[in-house]
Amino acid sequence: MKNNINTLVIHGGISEDKNTGALSIPIYQATTFRQLELGKNKGYEYGRSGNPTREALEALIRDLEEGYSGFAFASGLAAITTTLLLFKSRDKILISKNVYGGTFRILDQVFSNFDIKYEIVDTTDINKVDKIFKKDKNIKAIILESPANPLLTITDIKAISCIAKKYDALTIVDNTFMTPYLQKPLTLGADIVIHSGTKYLGGHTDVICGLAVVKDKNLSEKLKFLHNAVGSILEPFDSWLLMRGIKTLAVRLDRHLENADYVAKFLENVKGIKKVFYPGLKSFEGYEINKKQAKGAGGMISFLLSQDYDIKIFYKSVKLIALAESLGGVESLISHPATMTHASIPYNIRQKIGITDNLVRLSVGIEDKKDIVNDLEKALKKAYKK
Numbered sequence: 190m191k192n193n194i195n196t197l198v199i200h201g202g203i204s205e206d207k208n209t210g211a212l213s214i215p216i217y218q219a220t221t222f223r224q225l226e227l228g229k230n231k232g233y234e235y236g237r238s239g240n241p242t243r244e245a246l247e248a249l250i251r252d253l254e255e256g257y258s259g260f261a262f263a264s265g266l267a268a269i270t271t272t273l274l275l276f277k278s279r280d281k282i283l284i285s286k287n288v289y290g291g292t293f294r295i296l297d298q299v300f301s302n303f304d305i306k307y308e309i310v311d312t313t314d315i316n317k318v319d320k321i322f323k324k325d326k327n328i329k330a331i332i333l334e335s336p337a338n339p340l341l342t343i344t345d346i347k348a349i350s351c352i353a354k355k356y357d358a359l360t361i362v363d364n365t366f367m368t369p370y371l372q373k374p375l376t377l378g379a380d381i382v383i384h385s386g387t388k389y390l391g392g393h394t395d396v397i398c399g400l401a402v403v404k405d406k407n408l409s410e411k412l413k414f415l416h417n418a419v420g421s422i423l424e425p426f427d428s429w430l431l432m433r434g435i436k437t438l439a440v441r442l443d444r445h446l447e448n449a450d451y452v453a454k455f456l457e458n459v460k461g462i463k464k465v466f467y468p469g470l471k472s473f474e475g476y477e478i479n480k481k482q483a484k485g486a487g488g489m490i491s492f493l494l495s496q497d498y499d500i501k502i503f504y505k506s507v508k509l510i511a512l513a514e515s516l517g518g519v520e521s522l523i524s525h526p527a528t529m530t531h532a533s534i535p536y537n538i539r540q541k542i543g544i545t546d547n548l549v550r551l552s553v554g555i556e557d558k559k560d561i562v563n564d565l566e567k568a569l570k571k572a573y574k575k
């Protein structure tokens with residue numbers, strides 16, 4: 190019988206060093222490995238092509254996402270960029286409306302130089318996505334996040350994967366906000382899952398890393414080639430840090446969920462907060478779909494402050510919650526998408542996709558939930574204009 194994910198985060202992949210029995214996989218800080226004779230080695234030859242510590246992490250994420258193989262990258266963006274190298278000139282890639290700013294930037298400013306095109310689509314409108322695919326046979330993939338950053342928009346992963354498959358295109362899901370503890374896109378029909386492991390998987394705000402998991406052998410061979418050819422690999426120490434983080438993923442996420450639910454319900458009742466974006470609220474548009482495809486709503490909340498508040502004073506007044514980029518760590522963080530995570534998206538596009546200047550994004554940590562709310566309450570009071 191397959192182990193439950195609570196067990197897999199601790200015992201999945203290669204959880205024990207085969208040479209020593211060490212229960213924490215050692216950091217094999219080695220760039221090269223002695224070969225037995227010409228053409229014969231012990232499974233490793235050069236650190237970029239393969240390293241036992243990185244391999245253990247790759248096996249772990251493969252097991253957690255229920256894929257064919259996993260790959261560990263130097264950052265989430267390195268995972269995204271290397272995956273995009275699967276495509277060639279004249280191919281077109283669809284991206285969901287609230288995709289991470291860096292994903293947009295690499296397509297808009299780098300891959301466009303190689304004639305790889307992109308189009309922003311509303312992945313919540315399934316019929317429209319179908320029509321867009323139908324119109325252009327150069328569309329080779331769709332990249333989406335659910336919940337998407339920063340409006341937490343929910344996309345029906347199964348429905349989109351089904352359409353993409355019909356047109357022979359790949360579905361690539363950035364699962365950073367959910368992690369396999371809450372959602373497994375490959376089991377919903379996606380072909381590739383990507384992570385910024387920097388966030389919930391690492392969980393301790395101390396390692397930049399990325400992961401990709403593919404569904405089948407064919408994609409695995411292609412990505413394995415690119416991983417080595419590009420050299421976008423994760424170092425052994427960082428691989429170890431990520432494995433250590435993943436061991437507590439289940440318990441951390443349970444607390445993130447509990448706290449986010451509490452904070453979202455508090456925010457929903459604050460007069461002067463115009464809208465709360467949280468997939469765990471019954472009033473939220475994607476609530477039912479998220480419930481169907483994920484085990485929880487995650488730890489991210491966004492909200493719109495009304496003009497009754499001075500936004501600058503609000504950001505300056507939070508104390509326990511740190512004003513900082515990133516998300517998914519044990520500590521609560523607050524950010525301003527328009528000038529921080531999504532600053533690389535031009536102003537007019539930001540307005541069009543709802544990333545306005547009064548939008549606040551909160552990564553709810555695992556501190557005491559009452560302390561988090563207390564901090565928000567005080568900051569809101571200070572920022573109130575009347």
Ligand SMILES: Cc1ncc(COP(=O)(O)O)c(C=O)c1O
Pocket residue numbers: 264265266267289291334338363365366384385386387397398399515
């Ligand atoms: C959803 C999402 N994907 C990818 C990335 C990029 O990851 P990294 O910062 O590890 O390169 C981020 C970073 O914020 C993200 O939020």
